[in-house]
Every structure is written in structure tokens, then in C-alpha cells.
């Protein structure tokens with residue numbers, strides 16, 4: 001019975017069906033079962049499957065978006081019960097994302113965010129045209145593990161330095177990792193400005209964050 | 222008969238425009254610049270915060286006010302690019318960050334020497350009707366890079382230039398540079414040498430900087446090329462026709478702002494629409510759907526009688542390989558058949574992120590073939606074949622008078638970059654190598670335009686002022702082929 005619901009939960013994520021996922025979460029709580037069990041053994045395996053299928057071009061970006069939506073819907077139902085029971089849902093880490101000041105390119109940054117969320121990270125997306133100070137402020141407030149600054153213009157790339165400086169002013173480094181990306185950004189640039197890493201695309205950005213943000217105790221598998 | 226292609230019929234174009242006008246009033250357009258919003262408000266648009274609802278009558282009036290055609294002039298003052306009608310021109314892709322190094326075949330950041338080389342090649346290759354500010358040079362400080370690339374092109378070329386500003390601040394510097402080159406702002410207005418790309422932000426937004434630049438270009442009388450770039454499935458509807466409709470709404474909004482700032486100022490119905498690649502998330506220039514979007518958007522502009530532009534002749538490949546050739550060739554041919562006035566993109570690979578001098582040379586061959594296609598199957602002789610049979614010499618057609626008289630116009634005669642030789646063991650090379658080998662030969666025929674030293678001094682002063690404004694010290698890089706240029710800068 002439980003096994004059957006868990007497998008339907010996996011399916012609801014793969015199908016990208018938020019209402020269905022929420023209903024299953026509801027059903028689970030009504031039967032008095034443990035909420036984290038549903039997340040860790042029902043919904044997350046669904047998300048992992050979607051990630052793998054995306055990697056081998058069996059599923060595509062709209063499918064990943066829909067899966068992330070379904071994931072959100074399910075956790076929204078389970079979250080209050082998790083809190084009520086005093087349980088801690090392990091997130092893999094918190095990442096603040098934004099496109100630097102003077103730059104309004106955000107498609108790439110959004111993609112990075114989607115894959116991070118799909119992989120279980122909490123993402124705080126500041127949008128585009130974001131002042132350096134706001135990156136640092138948000139990182140401090142959220143207790144972020146990493147800050148990702150995107151820049152698509154050669155003229156705005158220099159703002160990465162400002163982000164690093166703002167983070168340093170608040171003594172957030174080296175605890176909070178700073179990663180940079182966007183079409184003109186290179187590994188060389190990242191090294192030159194003293195960032196913690198660079199990635200050429202969203203999949204590599206996810207791998208980079210996984211590498212930089214070491215999972216802490218109690219985290220989701 | 223000139224061959225042509227159409228993707229949309231008149232009834233569908235009417236529906237596109239009908240819905241575009243609806244979008245202009247609901248939800249309306251976000252306009253970031255107060256100056257532009259004021260112009261719109263005083264002309265009958267409804268302004269609520271940054272949202273502007275443009276009534277169809279206002280849009281129609283402005284579309285009617287925009288010129289049907291205009292020209293770009295070369296340094297000698299000849300109108301060499303004619304925007305309007307079915308004229309087709311090509312220019313290299315713009316503002317790239319990287320270059321595919323011809324020696325190492327690896328990608329690296331572009332520098333002054335690369336921009337000079339690309340400019341010199343586009344200057345001597347007759348297939349390019351205009352230059353573009355092809356790359357951003359990583360060897361100069363970022364705040365001056367925008368103005369600097371225009372300076373490098375003006376100093377090395379006499380052709381018209383397709384360019385654009387990265388911010389509101391640099392536009393004025395670029396206009397000043399062009400006015401110096403033309404002799405005065407009035408001379409620039411009378412015979413503009415450059416056209417500026419300006420991009421709305423999909424969906425349905427004109428940012429502060431873009432709207433502001435439209436107003437300033439209109440008032441300066443320097444042509445603006447609206448490059449709306451909906452990305453189907455990401456920043457625009459996933460359907461091609463939905464994206465074409467959004468493109469129309471964004472472009473019409475730009476024309477309204479522009480014509481309200483200065484009625485009759487030259488403006489282009491341009492674009493770089495694309496799909497979103499659903500696997501990698503990139504904007505694939507080589508995708509057939511991206512090509513279809515460019516063609517369809519231009520058809521809407523042509524229907525309105527406006528000059529047109531598109532982004533084609535580029536590839537998503539990372540090397541000059543079979544994919545690069547296929548994507549480039551297909552899009553060049555289709556763009557030309559659609560009669561797009563200015564087709565930008567030649568030389569570019571890696572989804573517009575990398576330029577290549579070798580590709581520019583290869584693309585010139587493709588463009589030449591495309592132009593041949595546009596001439597169509599002609600009838601230069603009074604009978605199609607019978608007279609040639611009647612007068613056939615015994616040595617055959619190769620010796621006939623008509624062959625000698627007509628082969629140069631009947632055939633495009635490619636350079637040695639195109640391999641049509643017999644197979645020869647041990648001597649087989651690829652197109653990249655042949656293009657690479659052709660570059661020194663091509664550059665040997667290049668000579669730099671003789672610029673008046675006072676003009677060069679004026680350029681240098683402008684650059685220094687721009688640098689000072691941004692608090693950077695600008696010392697021009699000295700690199701092999703850049704050295705003679707910068708001798709003038711000191």
C-alpha cells in the first residue's frame with residue numbers, strides 16, 4: 001500500500017502533475033504516515049529520474065519545469081506537518097542567484113536555478129540588474145552556502161568583482177562560495193577575480209555547486 | 222524570374238498584425254524611459270506606471286510615418302546599401318566575445334588584432350555590403366570597449382557599418398565618433414554611414430536604455446534597427462506564429478516611440494528571433510525553426526512596406542565543420558530568397574558567441590552562390606538552345622562564342638577556397654585549411670583608407686574623454702597589426 005503511493009508520487013513528479021502530487025501528499029498525511037518518508041522516497045526519486053532523463057534527452061526543459069512545479073506543490077502540503085513534528089527537511093544548501101547590475105539577460109541564470117531546485121537546493125533568485133550589495137545582503141540574510149552571479153555582457157562582467165568585494169565587506173568569504181557564469185565568462189576570468197568557480201552551462205553549474213557545497217549532516221540523500 | 226519564398230499568406234499576416242495591435246493595448250508594453258512614456262502619453266497612449274497601452278490608430282499613424290526606404294553611405298558618400306524593397310545585403314555578425322583562433326583552432330577571447338583582421342577581410346570581400354562592429358576587444362578596458370570597436374572599424378574601413386550601443390552612456394560617444402567621421406552631425410544625418418541595433422526585451426518590454434536610445438537615434442537622424450528577439454518557448458509563445466506576433470508588437474512599439482521622437486527618421490523592422498533549444502537552453506541560430514522565424518518576421522515587415530533585417534548565416538557548431546556549413550548555407554539561401562534587406566551573422570559560430578575569420582571567408586563563397594541563386598535562371602540569348610546548336614563549333618560547347626561570352630554571368634566562379642579539384646592522394650585538405658590559407662592572399666589586397674590625421678586625432682581625443690568619464694586609463698594595445706593604427710593614437 002505504502003509502496004504503491006510512493007510509486008505514484010514518483011510518477012506525479014515525472015508527469016509534472018502538481019495537483020496530483022499535492023493530492024498524494026494530502027492522502028499520505030491523512031493516513032498519518034511520516035512526511036519526510038514521502039519526500040525522500042517518493043518525490044525526490046521522481047525528481048532524480050527526471051534529472052537523469054533530461055541528461056539523456058528523453059525529457060526536456062519544459063518537463064523539468066513541470067516536475068519542479070509538482071515538487072513544489074507536494075512539499076507545500078507536507079511542509080507544515082514536517083514543522084509540526086519538529087522534523088528537519090534536509091535541503092542540500094541555499095544558493096543566491098542573480099544577474100549583475102546593468103545586465104538584463106536572465107534566461108541562463110533561470111535555467112541554472114531550475115536545475116538547482118530540481119536537485120534539492122533552495123534557490124533565492126534576485127532577478128536581473130542586481131546591485132552587488134544586494135547579493136551580499138541576501139546571502140547574509142538567508143545564510144546562503146553559495147552566491148551565483150550571471151553576466152552576459154563583456155561590459156557588465158566586471159561587476160563580478162563588485163559582488164566579491166561586497167561579500168568580503170560582510171565577511172562572508174570563504175564560507176559562502178561565489179560562482180560566476182554567462183556567455184563571456186571563462187574559467188580564466190573566474191580565477192583572475194578570485195571567484196570559487198565557473199561553469200559553462202546549467203548542468204555543469206549544478207555539478208559545481210554540488211562539489212563546492214559539501215552536504216551537511218541531516219541532508220537529504 | 223527572381224526566385225522567392227514565402228511562409229505566411231496575406232490572411233495570416235493580417236491576423237498577426239491584428240493580434241499584435243491587441244497586445245499593444247492589452248497587456249500593453251512596459252516602457253522604462255520616462256522621456257519615451259511622455260512622448261507616448263501626449264500622443265494618445267494610456268500610461269499607467271511603466272505600462273503603456275498604445276491604441277491602434279497611433280500605431281498605424283507611426284507605421285505610416287516611417288520611411289519605406291533609406292540608404293547607408295560609404296566613406297566616399299555613395300549610397301551602397303539600400304534598405305527597402307527586396308534588396309538583399311549581408312554583413313558579418315556583431316559584438317562577439319570570442320574568436321576561433323585560426324592557428325590553434327581553439328576558442329579564445331577576441332582582441333584588437335582580431336577585430337582589425339575581421340574588418341580588413343570584410344573590407345576586401347565584395348560579398349559584404351557593410352561592416353559590423355564584429356567583436357568586443359578584451360584587451361581594452363570594458364567601459365571604452367563599446368566605443369573602441371566602432372573606432373577600430375571606422376579607422377580600417379570605408380564601408381557602411383552595422384553597430385549598436387551596450388548602454389545609454391556609450392551611444393552619445395558613438396554618435397560623436399560618427400559625426401566626426403562624417404564631418405558634422407548634419408552630414409551624418411544627411412548621409413548616415415551606420416545603423417544601430419536596438420533590442421526590446423522580450424516579452425513586450427522596452428527598457429529604459431533601449432527606449433532612450435531609440436529616441437536619441439531618431440533625433441540624431443541616424444538609422445535604428447529594431448532587433449526584437451523573442452525566444453519561442455522561453456521569452457515568447459512556443460508557437461512560431463505566436464512569436465512572430467510578439468515580435469510584431471515589440472517592433473511596432475519601438476517604431477511608435479521612434480517616430481514620435483522624430484517623424485520620418487529611418488528605422489528598420491529587424492530581428493533575431495529564435496527558438497529555445499529544449500535540451501540545452503540555448504538560442505540555436507542554426508535551427509530551421511529559427512530561420513523560419515526570421516523569414517516570417519521579415520515578411521510581416523515587408524507587408525507593412527518597411528525595410529527589413531534578420532540574423533542568419535551563423536551556426537551553433539563550435540568548429541568550422543559540416544554542421545557549420547549546413548546551417549550557414551541553408552539560412553543564407555532562405556534569407557536571401559525572402560528578400561531580407563540586411564542579413565547579419567556571417568562569420569559566427571557557437572550560437573553568436575564566437576567569430577571566425579576563416580568562416581567569414583567561407584561564408585563569402587556561400588553568399589556569392591546565394592546571390593547567383595537570386596539572379597535566377599536567365600534568358601540571355603534569343604533562342605534558348607537552338608541557335609547555339611546551329612552555330613556549334615566542331616570542338617564543342619567549350620569553344621563556342623556564347624560560352625566564352627556568358628560563362629562569367631551564368632556561373633558564379635568560386636575561389637580556390639571551394640574544393641572542386643580532382644582527388645589527389647596526399648593533398649586533401651579541409652575547408653578550414655583552405656580558408657586559412659586564403660587569408661594572407663586576401664589581406665595582401667587590403668589597404669587602409671587614408672584618414673586625415675586631424676580626424677584620427679579627433680577619434681583619439683574622444684576615446685580618451687570616454688575613458689576619463691569612466692575613470693579608467695586607456696592606453697591603446699599594441700599588437701602586430703594594431704601597431705600602425707595606434708601610432709596615430711599617441
Ligand code: B12
Pocket residue numbers: 102103104105106107108109111112147148149150151152153154155179180181182183184198199200201202203205315316317318357385386387388418419420421422423431450452456501502503504571572573574
Ligand atoms: C536572448 C539574448 C538577449 C535578450 C535577453 C532576454 C532575457 N530576458 O534574458 C535581450 C533581447 C533582452 C538581449 C539584450 C541585449 N543583448 Co543580448 N543576447 C541574447 C542571446 C541571443 C542569448 C542569451 C541567452 O539567453 N542564452 C541562452 C542561455 C541558456 O545561455 P547563457 O545565458 O549563456 O547561460 C548558460 C551559461 O552561460 C551558464 N550560466 C549563465 N549564468 C550563470 C551563472 C552562474 C553562477 C553559473 C555557474 C553559470 C551560468 O548556464 C546557462 C545555462 O546553460 C545572446 C547570444 C548568446 N549566444 O549568448 C546575446 C548577447 C549576450 N547579447 C548581446 C548584446 C550586445 C545585447 C544588447 C547590449 C543589445 C543591444 N544593443 O541592445 C542588449 C543588452 C541589454 C542589457 N543591458 O543587458 C551580446 C553581448 C556581446 C558582448 N560582447 O557582451 C550577445 C553575446 C549577442 C551578440 N553577439 O551580440 N539579449
